[in-house]
Amino acid sequence: MKRHGALPRGIRGGSIAALAATLLFAAGCGGGGSDGGGSTDQSLKVSSLGYCSEIPLWWAKDKGLFADHGLDVELVEAGGGGSTTIAAAVGGSVDVAFTAPGEVIQAIQGGTPLTWIATAYGFPTDEKAATSGAMVKEDSDVERFSDLEGKTVALTAVGGVSEATVAGAIRADGGDPSSVKWVALPGGQLLQAVLSGKVDVAQTPLPVESMEGLRNIGSPHTLVTGGVSMPFAGYAQTTDFYESHQEQSEAFFDALTEAGEQLNDPANAEEMYDVMSSHCGQTVEALKQTPMNPIMADVNMPGLEKYVDILVEGSVVQEDTLPDLTVMVAPFAQSGS
Structure with missing residues (x-):
């Protein structure tokens, strides 16, 4: 466009x-x-x-x-x-x-x-050089961004660029972000919210202090670029x-x-x-x-x-x-x- x-x-x-x-x-x-x-x-x-x-x-x-x-x-x-x-x-x-x-x-x-x-x-256009990730619990059924339809996603702020980027990653992966519930949390609470089950996924900078119990489904920032x-x-x-x-x-x-x-x-x-x-x-x-x-x-x-x-x-x-x-x-x- x-x-x-x-x-x-x-x-x-x-x-x-x-x-x-x-x-x-x-x-x-x-x-x-x-x-x-x-x-x-x-x-x-x-x-x-x-x-x-x-x-x-x-x-x-x-x-x-x-x-x-x-x-x-x-x-x-x-x-x-x-x-x-x-x-x-x-x-x-x-x-x-x-x-x-x-x-x-x-x-x-x-x-x-x-x-x-x-x-x-x-x-970043290369997943290997990603500066952000989307963290889910290790046993989560979420494998990719299109799986976030109907899920609860935590960010440090809603309604801004971060939300637009994750929503763009969902669309780029063939999903529809309209059913996603967006939740704003302080940065220090994002990963614990995932581990406790309060939210399904948290977008966070990389690297994280510990990946125990967590899994990264990918970088929304990298996915939305499409290599551009x-x-x-x-x-x-x-x-x-x-x-x-x-x-x-x-x-x-x-x-x-x-x-x-x-x-x-x-x-x-x-x-x-x-x-x-x-x-x-x-x-x-x-x-x-x-x-x-x-x-x-x-x-x-x-x-x-x-x-x-x-x-x-x-x-x-x-x-x-x-x-x-x-x-x-x-x-x-x-x-x-």
Whole structure:
């Protein structure tokens, strides 16, 4: 399904309305993320949530790649999630928000123009490199995602991207997710809920501390890709800021592209884990046991189209007000079109 439609025409849905209210408040408190056209300013304030998967950003900073591309990048620690960082960009406290495509689309649908300038990492397309799993009891009759029809599925949050992804995996496996009961639980309670029989399956990051009594039926994130590269998280700016700082935005993308090339070189693996450990607080040993999402800076546009289809089917974003993705994504960041 092509997503090159009309520009946003209004707000649809409670989650979009709530995000829009946050963004309107932020806009009233700041400068809208633009300094009025100071295109010669080489400084960029970039939000970071402290995730270990933000390694391209840290590598580019620590290895001087941003400086090599003429940028003075300041990393700004942020709490909350992608909608919080978007609000910070709208309010002017950061220039670049670390966020996800769905949250960018929600903001645009709420009336806040944003531009995606670089991807940080994508969905894993290989089950062997899966970063998430769907855990059932060892003796469960659930063998695959299509078996989840009529079952109770636990997530850390319902009604969002995680639910849409699991529902997409059920559809991709030939099932119908409409009869699934979705339950939100704290992350620390997910596996115990499966073992106790409170829920039939729990979607959780990999690896888990113990697989005793549990079985993984597969990764919903991997299944929904169908082998197509899809962006998972990355960086966006207010469109006003982007339009007055396009040279800096492209330099940011180029630096992350170079970082990705170096990080994907096995010769740099040990140093990569050292840099990750120094920023996200995990030990090198733990990081080596943790699957990594594929690192990329560009946006595979067919993959983004596929991802948006999943979000629409899961009612995370509204189809009738979808932005033109070829406008939402900066031209230099687009690939595969």
